[in-house]
Amino acid sequence: MAMTKPEQAGLGDELFGTRLGEVRNGKAGPEKGQFIPPPDVRDSDERADALPEQEEFWRAPVRFGSVPVESTPLGWDRRRGFRKLYPQVMLPTQVVERVSFGHPELEPNRLFWGDNLHVMRQLPSESIDLIYIDPPFFSGKQYNVIFGDQNELRSFTDIWDGGMPGYLVWLNARLYEMKRLLRKSGTICVHLDWHASNYVKIEMDKLFGYQMFRNEIVWDYGAKATQHKGHFQRKHDVLLVYGRSEQSKFKPVLVEYSTATLRERDTRYNHADEDGPYRMTTRRAPDGSKYRAKVYLKEGVYATDVWRIPIINATSKERIGYPTQKPEALIQRVIEAFTEEGGIVADFFGGGGTTLVAAQRLGRRWIACDQSRVAVAITADRLANLVDQMALEQSGKSFTVPDFIVEHWGIYEAKRLSEAPQDQFRAFVLRAFGAVIEEHDEGIHGYKGAIPIWVGEPDQKKAVTAADVQAFANAVRKTLRYKQDNLRDGIMLAWAFRPDAVEAAERLRRLERTDLNFVRLDMIRIDSARFREHVSALSTQNADYENFLTFVQPPKMEVGFKRISSRSYKFDVSETLVLNPGAKIINVQWDFDYGKRFSSTPGYSFVRGSNKEPELQSEYEFPTNGKKRIACKVQDDMGGEGLWTAEIEVI
Ligand SMILES: C[S@@+](CC[C@H](N)C(=O)[O-])C[C@H]1O[C@@H](n2cnc3c(N)ncnc32)[C@H](O)[C@@H]1O
Incomplete structure (x- = not known):
């Protein structure tokens, strides 16, 4: 039904049968027993016709009466765009690692350590099929410090200063770059919750165009509600989905049947042939005659925009141990819906790498970024473990995974740089x-x-x-x-x-x-x-820039170990010396079966003690006796990373 404004339809002041202020028979309002005719619907509909379509309401006008309506995203400058608030710094990336899966001929996937705004500005336009991001939710300072890096802490001034508008400006500058990076057929999916999703939706309408809005997916994470005061407990997140253009791709996703549908399936699909279970139904041919046809059981039901997928909790198998980890199933569904095999998926707020794990499993190429060195270390490790596991699952069948490279932007490893070939060093400097x-x-x-x-x-x-x-x-x-x-x-x-x-x-x-x-x-x-003068000059405008173009040293690794019982050993890195001034160790990873590449033993990465500090000591029981190659990686909170390897005789 068409919407009418009270004053236009004339209903607002006739709600009680008289015009406001009109006095009948010396009395205001109808008299007892008086018949009040219904409003003239024809009349109000005609007048409603003059109103614009709902879409017109959506399009922000330039002015609302005397009030100007902002049609550009917050933080946008007419002349310099977001570069006015966040000046451009072009710096090289330093490749610190290539994790190899045996296909050097393939273009590698890319994992960046650095601030995503600056990393994205150096990537080519229209090169990505899907961007999924799970940025900080604007939900409280402490909650958002996940890995404890200095860089993570520093960026919060930027995010939190200025409250919600400050947050939106910070995010808008990044969303703008993401739009540039998306192919015309691409899609962006922004994961948020009630704190900011409504505000971000309005900004995304301005950035991507309200016509490009595809879905507001509700992720019902199914956690048990407890009694809550004042409102229902909030148990869902929101994924805002926008296409880059009318050409953006979408494939419906089938999801598993619910128990109720399963019951239905049992009784109705009571035939089967080589194509699977089916039921018979009656159809009408174009000439009007009826005929019987088979309806095969689909492999599931089409997913709607409400997704019930369990949250990662303390007992989840895929749990890595850092807060805010999202379930693989959630991101997998996003990737399946909006990309095809071989497509390029990006996550510029990568965290522990869930998006990449989902992308790798589904045979997509990927690119990711995080400003936390620990997040990048955890991601690299998780990917290496995943490929090992996929190889086991394939049990000997050939399967191809491109290598990935780890690149640093803004903060560099001096030691690695000094070991680079001369031409690369020169180019970098x-x-x-x-x-x-x-x-x-x-x-x-x-x-x-x-x-x-x-x-x-x-x-x-x-x-x-x-x-x-x-x-x-x-x-x-x-x-x-x-x-x-x-x-x-x-x-x-x-x-x-x-x-x-x-x-x-x-x-x-x-x-x-x-x-x-x-x-x-x-x-x-x-x-x-x-x-670094050309960079430090920009620090007066933006404190974040103070750290760009600086160098870090790896920690000087000292690892002690002793046998505590048969095949059981205790390892200790507490004597490791951190060389970056003011830094401390924030993560330790152990690989007790170190082979071609580092891949931590499950349960031996991002281990936190009761005080939330990293565990510097670990005990491990080797499955067998004999010579073992072991390795340990340590990261400090400035971004230095050290690797120690040894061979020990386990008895
Ligand atoms: C909520 S977490 C993402 C969790 C991820 N979806 C997962 O399942 O593991 C957000 C991440 O964004 C990173 N981040 C915040 N600001 C950033 C920035 N400006 N550049 C790059 N990464 C950033 C944080 O370090 C954090 O790891």
């Missing part, structure tokens, strides 16, 4: 410094604007010498800009400069007063504040 690689002038590695740049050795122990300075000065003198434009500067980037190198540069500069042969060389250490 130039990119981080905002320079480009250009090697057409001998002895010059790149340019920042017009200034020639030289990059030192990857090895941190190899400091720059006076001879290096001299050689670079000669290279600068050979450039056209030196000869024609009289431009005489250059920049040397390195881990360290020897005193004789500093002296040599001074000498070259002093020539400025006496000799036209001078060159002005600037020496910048890679781990210094000057190196």
Whole structure:
């Protein structure tokens, strides 16, 4: 039925049969026994016709009377978009690990450690089929600190300052990038709960277009309700689904029959042939005649937008042990509905990697990101374990899983960088410094604007010498800009400069007063504040940026162990030295059967004591005696990660 506004249909002031203020027979309102005619429905319908369709209500007008209606998402600047509040920082990613499953010819899946906004800004447009995210719900500070990393803690200022609008601005900037990354046929699914879902829906209407809204899926997580004061207990989450365009893909998903339908199935589908159980029904042909037809039993019923899937609780088999872990079945259903086999699934708030596990099982490619180093470590470990398990399930049958790479954005491992091949190291340093690689002038590695740049050795122990300075000065003198434009500067980037190198540069500069042969060389250490000036300048606008382009050291691993009984050992990492100032250990993982790659023994990752602190000691009973290879990984809360391996004789 068409909606009518009271004042238009004239009902609001005629609810009691008289116009308000009208006095009949000296009395307000109807008299006893008086007949009150029903409102003229024809009349009100006609007037309702003048009202716009519901869709028109939905479309936000520019003004509502004298009040301007915001049609752009919160935080959007007309000229600079979200880059006004969150300036762009282009930094390289550092590949720290390639977890191999034996198919180096295939393009690897990608797991990023870093702030998703900046990671996404470096990914190509229209490259992803489905984005599922489960961001912090705006439900309380403590609840949202899951892994305890410094980066996780830091980002909360950004999320929580400014209350709900602040949260929406923070999320909008990210949703905007996600829209850019989605293929036209793609879909986004944002997992939230009652705290923010209604506010985010309005922002998503503005970002994606209200016409692109597909579903509000209610995840009824089936947890037992307890008595609650003041309102019903809240036991569901909400998944907001938007298509990227009209072309977004969807495939209905069949779910298992409920018990009631199963009963029905038993009695009605009482025939069977090679195609399965069926029942007979009567159909009408186009000529009006009737005929009998078989109706086969579907493998389930079509899922609606209310999904009852049990939450991960203390006894769930798939439980990893961190709060907010979502069930694989939930995300699996999302992936099945909105992607095809081989499609690319992304989760930029990856947590412990549930989305990737579901994607891997369903044969999809994936890409993920988390700002917590521990989350990334847990995810990598979980994926390696999953592929081992899939191999067992396939029992020898060939199956193909692409490798995955772990990439760091913004915070880098100095030690690993110093072990990189020279060309990779150079490329990394130039990119981080905002320079480009250009090697057409001998002895010059790149340019920042017009200034020639030289990059030192990857090895941190190899400091720059006076001879290096001299050689670079000669290279600068050979450039056209030196000869024609009289431009005489250059920049040397390195881990360290020897005193004789500093002296040599001074000498070259002093020539400025006496000799036209001078060159002005600037020496910048890679781990210094000057190196990261183009990033730190942005920190005044956004505290989050303070940490970008910094380096971390792995912990110095010390592992002790002793035999406590037959095949049982106690391991201890408490003597491990954390090298990043102010950092502490936040996670320990053990692999008591270390093979080609690290994959923690079940129950030996993210173990917390009663005080919620990580367990630094662990006991393990080996199944058999003999030589065993074991490994231990430790992460600190700044992002440093150490690996220790050993071979022990178990008796
Ligand atoms: C609710 S958890 C996701 C849980 C996940 N769905 C699962 O089942 O394991 C949210 C995650 O988002 C991460 N996160 C929050 N802000 C982020 C940001 N700006 N960039 C990347 N990750 C972020 C947190 O570290 C946390 O791991």
